[in-house]
Amino acid sequence: AIRMTQSPSSFSASTGDRVTITCRASQGISSYLAWYQQKPGKAPKLLIYAASTLQSGVPSRFSGSGSGTDFTLTISCLQSEDFATYYCQQYYSGGVFTFGPGTKVDIK
Amino acid sequence: EVQLVESGGGLVQPGGSLKLSCAASGFTFSGSAMHWVRQASGKGLEWVGRIRSKANSYATAYAASVKGRFTISRDDSKNTAYLQMNSLKTEDTAVYYCTPAGPYFQHWGQGTLVTVSS
Numbered sequence: 001a002i003r004m005t006q007s008p009s010s011f012s013a014s015t016g017d018r019v020t021i022t023c024r025a026s027q028g029i030s031s032y033l034a035w036y037q038q039k040p041g042k043a044p045k046l047l048i049y050a051a052s053t054l055q056s057g058v059p060s061r062f063s064g065s066g067s068g069t070d071f072t073l074t075i076s077c078l079q080s081e082d083f084a085t086y087y088c089q090q091y092y093s094g095g096v097f098t099f100g101p102g103t104k105v106d107i108k
Numbered sequence: 109e110v111q112l113v114e115s116g117g118g119l120v121q122p123g124g125s126l127k128l129s130c131a132a133s134g135f136t137f138s139g140s141a142m143h144w145v146r147q148a149s150g151k152g153l154e155w156v157g158r159i160r161s162k163a164n165s166y167a168t169a170y171a172a173s174v175k176g177r178f179t180i181s182r183d184d185s186k187n188t189a190y191l192q193m194n195s196l197k198t199e200d201t202a203v204y205y206c207t208p209a210g211p212y213f214q215h216w217g218q219g220t221l222v223t224v225s226s
Contacts, residue, residue: 001172034212036153043205043216044153055214087153091211095169097143097155 002026002093004100006086012108017078021103023071023088031067032092038102039084047086048073083107110134110215112206117220120196128191128220130206138162140209142182142189146202147219154202158210159189174200196224 003026013019023033031051036044046055048064051071061076075082088100116128130142141164144156157170159180168180179192189206203219 032211036213038153043219044213046212046214049212089153089155089212095158095167096171097211099145099153099155102152 001096002029002090002098004088004090004098006088006100006103008103009101010104010106012106013078014108015078015080019075019078019105021073021086021105023066023073023100025069025071025090025092028068029090029092032090033064033066033071034089034091035062035064035073036087036089037082037084038087044087078105110208112208112215112217114204114206114217114220117204117222119223119225121226122196122198122224124196124224125192125194126196126222128193128204128206128222130189130191130217132187132189132206132208135208135215137187137208138184142180143207143210143213144180144189144191145205145207145213145216146200146222147205148199148202151202156191156204193222196222198224200224 005024007022033051035048038044047058052064063074085102085104087102091097111133113131120126141160143158146154157180160167177195182189201224203221205219207213207216
């Protein structure tokens, strides 16, 4: 099974910061990667799919990049509503999907 | 508007069974795969499994952690997907979400809480 790791697991940041979260797959997954945002008590929200395609309605300060095994989610200018936990998800392997363990972004 | 309403959660003893339902509307249910994803309290998301459409032979796939214990089914006449959970373990305690289509997930229900405890 493909395993996903994320780094860091958590960090503190300030409004206006540029932040980058890394996701790594245990084997190559081409660009079959999605990113989600989740706030406490809420269902996840799809931000990016195909590694770099922004989901409709998601602010342009969010961007994704990478292919193969290494991926990044970047928030160019952190807003107050962006404090949340972020998950990557691979959908490469034959109908069995896996999520990363999550990265929590909280207020410094 | 896509709506997904999970139900059937509750408290069950280890070794017991529970069947969750996911009532869907706002999209062509019969043509869509349906997935289940769970999340233990304070933990990350875990994909549980999926069932494809009739056109894809209702093919199912499961995470290794639930394979052989959980079964996903669907009733296209009722626009409803099901998750039958048998031989439940304490580690199955989680909020269970259903989500359509895939392979990435745009729409989610509110989830239903399953607690496995004696």
